[in-house]
Amino acid sequence: MPENAKFVYMFEEGSQKMVDLLGGKGAGLSEMLNLGLTVPPGFTITTDACRRYMKQSAFPEGMLDQAMKALKKLETRTGRKFGDAGNPLLVSVRSGAPISMPGMMDTILNVGLNDSTVQGLAKLTGNTRFALDSYRRLLQMYGTVVLGIHHEDFEDALTALKSKYSRKSDVDLTEENLRELISTYLDIYKKRGKEFPQDPNQQLQIAIEAVFKSWNSERAKAYREINRISDEMGTAVNVVAMIFGNMGNDSATGVAFTRDPNTGENKLFAEYLTNAQGEDVVSGSRTPRSIADLEKEIPGAYADLIKFIGILEDHYRDMLDIEFTIEQGKLYMLQVRVGKRSARAALKIAVDLVKEKKIDEKTAIMRIGPEILDSILHPQLKKTGKEVELAKGLAASPGAAIGTVVFSSSRAVELAKEGKKLILVRPETTADDVRGMSLSQGFLTQKGGMTSHAAVVARAMGKPAVVGAEEITVDTKSGVLKARNFSLKEGDTISVDGTTGTVYKGSIELESAKSSEDLDTILTWCNRYRKLGVKANANTPEEAKLARENGAEGIGLARTERMFLGNDRIPIVRSMILSTTTAERQKYLNKLLPMQLADFVEFFRVMEGYPVVIRLLDPPLHEFLPDKESLINEINNLQNTRSLLGGKREKIDELKKLLETVKNLEEFNPMLGFRGCRIGLLYPEIYEMQVRAIMEAAKQVDAEGRELLPEIMIPLVGHPNELKIIRERLVKVIDEILGPKKIDYKLGTMIEVPRSCLVADKIAEYADFFSFGTNDLTQMTYGYSRDDAEGKFISKYLEQNIIEFDPFNTIDRDGVGELMKIGVERGRKTRKDLEIGICGEQGGDPETIEFCHEIGLDYVSSSPFRIPVAILVAARASIKSERAANQ
């Protein structure tokens, strides 16, 4: 420890820049003083002193001496004396960490009061009752905060006293009552083996120590953990001369936001109370008055306040939250900090400040966190606190939805025709449910995780969903949803809050998302500064349209699975799968070709002028066949019915044949099985049909005079030869279709198998682009099956802090991210201009987008609904790295 370490700063010695050393409150007070504003005299004991205290469980050498010297200065400036019975200086001892932790740490007011100074305070304020009440409060605060006496001890005594004298509330207590209460409080100290130090110096020292200690209180530690604040930081302690807003009608106290924190309007938003102390404003025991009245009541102080606020906003260039007190006509500023605000206000304030030329566009962007857009973009439940909770599950897709329960896709179709608003409730969803999902307002499932089918589809559709609500049971046969003590059936109304993962009984009012000019302005600015491209994952022309509207610069992932589904196609697809020869398979593929060609034509028209990355067929073939268990049951049932209806035997044989195929295709781990390019390689005719449909469609749309850029993407490549062979085959098909006609296209690959990252240099020889499929990459890098792991152990891992975050939501920098870095580096080693994007679920997550910017991806692709968030975060990442580079 250096001999001359400085642990105490008078407010005039500090500044806002010293916030790490002086904490937020101390730095703010210093800064205001520097700006020429009036603040009470005071000093700050540094966070450094706190850190040292925590290490050695004792004040660092010299700290107390420095504090006592500073206290002397306060006495000089205030003309009062600490502990002087006639003219006592009182101080508040306030915590103040570098990062605001509201309500988490301790503050002790009125330090310096004792049996004799209480008289001096009475004389100074001309209010004996107030002085006694202040003393009583000090005893109570000191007893609980510093000495750990139970709060109840004091509260019980207070209640007993009120009951004894039939006083309704605290303010009804007389001076005499308060004297008796003080005496009772001092008895409590004795009973608990404690003593209230009458020596003000001792009070002060112990209060400082108590504030230091409160840094490591359980609730403070928990708060820091939740908010990811370092435990190392420590808190400063501010010792401030008490200013009294209750010294008559020329005294007052108040709080103000420099602009409206709800709307963002540039209008002072403040309240005050005459002849009162801060506590009174906060406690709500008196109704605060509008700031307009202050102009009439104490015009000088009001004028100063308006002046001060102007100075502060010009200086801080943001909306501020301030506290002030007026003592006998003189305004004192007690606190300044950047004000909390609603999402809507945040946008307006940022835009206004740019218009007012107080900040530049980049600063405005940096002030809009992605969570602000999240809450802007989704409708929310307007809760009253009287809602009946049915279940808690995973908050899989944000927003809120209200509808009547429906248990199957087919019923959803019928009920939707009747104009019903629906919530599809399923044990879990599959491709068969997609039709019903498209007709519902939101979804609730019992099983599945954040990247289960229901969750992924919900986010893609931008519909709210709560998934993996393991506490409910869904019996689709009898049509019953059991949740807590309720049993719901089709037609019962529920409300689903996908932002919090909660499901409520009945209908709750919705606040819908407001389209916002300010948002548009911010996004326009973002587009100026971001380097990362932003595309959307869209499987249908409707989704693609929405993506364009939301600002996407193309489609980064168009899955083609749905082109194999639908009532008109699934029988053809099943026949194709049951085919035993290539010729037979080709016959059915030929039937699919015109249908898929039409799909692509529609898609390309919608995305005119933009690139569209089309992923060829990915899922295992058994996903297009019926489920084994239901087939077995069906066969059993048929065999056991006594009916001898014609064709029963044939039907059983047919089902048995189908069951045989289902069994043959059955896999232990389909996720790691026969799917993706593995199917494409061994049944070349499937990918060839798809590419034929794509390029024929491209030719047609090109002939319409529309610009287009198809990018054909091969899934699940892990070995360069896979891509090499497929590329050779497909280029042959394309050349044949195009002939002399020239249409630009690209042929690239998903990078979603860990191996593909490691051999990216070799794969890049055959790829025009890479797109990181971080869903599968995460599954394989962790060895977590997303369909199983979320419900079975990831949620518990998160609860028990085994993992810090869900890697299916946010990219895992240490593992998956390392592989991505290797993939980017090796891929670009072979091909410098290789276009690289990401199309996994995490592509819409802010931390992930920032990471993608850092490792030099060309674009992210996310759900159409996440496009504004992606644009924002991309811009923030650019600005952040630019700023880091300039430092």
Next chain:
Amino acid sequence: MPENAKFVYMFEEGSQKMVDLLGGKGAGLSEMLNLGLTVPPGFTITTDACRRYMKQSAFPEGMLDQAMKALKKLETRTGRKFGDAGNPLLVSVRSGAPISMPGMMDTILNVGLNDSTVQGLAKLTGNTRFALDSYRRLLQMYGTVVLGIHHEDFEDALTALKSKYSRKSDVDLTEENLRELISTYLDIYKKRGKEFPQDPNQQLQIAIEAVFKSWNSERAKAYREINRISDEMGTAVNVVAMIFGNMGNDSATGVAFTRDPNTGENKLFAEYLTNAQGEDVVSGSRTPRSIADLEKEIPGAYADLIKFIGILEDHYRDMLDIEFTIEQGKLYMLQVRVGKRSARAALKIAVDLVKEKKIDEKTAIMRIGPEILDSILHPQLKKTGKEVELAKGLAASPGAAIGTVVFSSSRAVELAKEGKKLILVRPETTADDVRGMSLSQGFLTQKGGMTSHAAVVARAMGKPAVVGAEEITVDTKSGVLKARNFSLKEGDTISVDGTTGTVYKGSIELESAKSSEDLDTILTWCNRYRKLGVKANANTPEEAKLARENGAEGIGLARTERMFLGNDRIPIVRSMILSTTTAERQKYLNKLLPMQLADFVEFFRVMEGYPVVIRLLDPPLHEFLPDKESLINEINNLQNTRSLLGGKREKIDELKKLLETVKNLEEFNPMLGFRGCRIGLLYPEIYEMQVRAIMEAAKQVDAEGRELLPEIMIPLVGHPNELKIIRERLVKVIDEILGPKKIDYKLGTMIEVPRSCLVADKIAEYADFFSFGTNDLTQMTYGYSRDDAEGKFISKYLEQNIIEFDPFNTIDRDGVGELMKIGVERGRKTRKDLEIGICGEQGGDPETIEFCHEIGLDYVSSSPFRIPVAILVAARASIKSERAANQ
């Protein structure tokens, strides 16, 4: 091209060291000449010339001139003249690549013969018939090899001629017949639009070109691909003066191995024919004579031969394969190369050469490839060619077995009691089949890949297995195996060749593996030079015992799954799984504890003095429960039987409850689901019981005065916190058990999830050792489920050359190997002395073992039966890298 490039070397200019330039044959002839042996005059055209020819499709400038000058020297030396009708020089034009490719490329004899020189040859040999026949052969060889005339054209003409003159065989043809045949042959040339060049120089040039071209013949390319020989190498061409072993009874030709190629015995193994040419020995038209006779017939040449062989063996320090010809009493050496030999002979020759001080131990080791041990260590089928093949599948576990077909584990138990030798035939095997497998000689399955349950267990048990024989169908209910046109039932005998993957009908004689003193000697030497430790994977004390006997230095992987199986345990384990509270679970675990404790005591006793790595429970819990499909069927059957036997309802309810649990535990991808340390973390009591059993057992065995080193291994760790938390919990249990007693133990982890390699630095903070679980690591790195992929697409990928090797057999250096390197590097960065091994299936594979040596692993752990192979390869890898370092 340099002006003075040298493309032609006289034999006296070359040497063995120039083998890359001169090819094997040319270098050998040069070397023999240098050693003072007699070889025919000749010269070699270099591989460099061939490579240039391939590039430009023309002889390099100057090559022909050089060859012609060399030919002049041959004329001078032989006293004959190329193309001289009276005293013609004839030459052979022989291919000779740097690496022997027997029979793959072309050779043309008797070049220089034409309508006039054939007379000179007749005169020289005194045998007109021979001269004519030689000419006829040249025409035929030249026509087919050089000009691409169909072989059939010549054969048909020959057959027609023989039939016309009623000649039984070629040798019956008279001079007159041969003249007619020559004329017919020349007509064939004309008919095909070709011409036989009468100009010997032209013959020679075209023949040289033909040999060059044969380097890129389809069959040569295929051979190189299979044998991984570079296409870039090229072949040399040797032009050698013809020596005639058919110039009377003082002439002869023969071949010799310098030692017995079957037994390795140090005894000349040679055959010859008097008055004959090389072709006659090879064709088998005359029976060759024992070399002993030569001593009597041509004693001078015999003495030279013995002398020459001595010189050659001293020089080459290996068993050699030579060809020689004696022309009028003078011995000429035509070829020398290292001789092919049986596995047994290879061992004996290597050991003998060390004893004879011709080579050192390291050289001996480098001459024993691992495939030699493979064939020594497993019994083989003694085939006659008359076997009836039933099926081809994957050669999952080497060796051969014969037995009668059995379809279930329970029947296997009964039949084994009757003393039957059995082959267990199953669609696929599971843990339920292990008892039956242990009682069978070998296995055959319809499904599954090289690392399916059946394959892994087979290799672990050292029993032959053919798996994934997709062409068969196994109906276990009716007890029928359908294979090709046969239908076999229980009791029918089949023979399984796990080395080739073939299954035969009936019983085929076995040749059993011979224990070999030479092998022991080699392995003793290997232990002197290897750096890599060799441990075994062993799950039972019996396997551990075998591992010790085979030279393992400990157990690298003891799985503990079997300790949860067995008739006495499975009901307890199922109750444990069905438990709904920790207390209930603990109750059943307490029942398992003494049983598992006893298992470990036995294990530690067997492995006295050696470390034992014990892997805690790894598989998903549902593996201990019955299969869903059979439960559903059982319930359906019960429900539909009309019997009203007592307890039917209760039984159904019980089964339904079990089905419910099975469904709850069901996973889409169990491989990536709730297993390994994930279970250990969320049900801490399971691992705690296991560790209690291990350490109580250790205490007991230690008290017996035996040394032991338990190493506790946690499976499936992907995040450092997983290991941290488990370590803390288990160390607490261990401390409690040991108290003040000190027993050394280690606590480490499998590295089998890709992520664990990437964060190995952080994991190493909590690990005393790493063990690469390359089965799972390969599955996840490739995204291949081993249970699905082998049958579904890996075999097809291999067939279509999409992948070069099966990554479940041999480590994938580019992908999995990269991750391993990262894991080793990062792990040791944190902990320099971190012990690192491998315990995946690939640990017994030679290429993998070499890779493990290269990346600095401490040991490999393989099946007990692979230990000798591992020891050998480890030594070879050490010697190889030592030699590379000294270069």
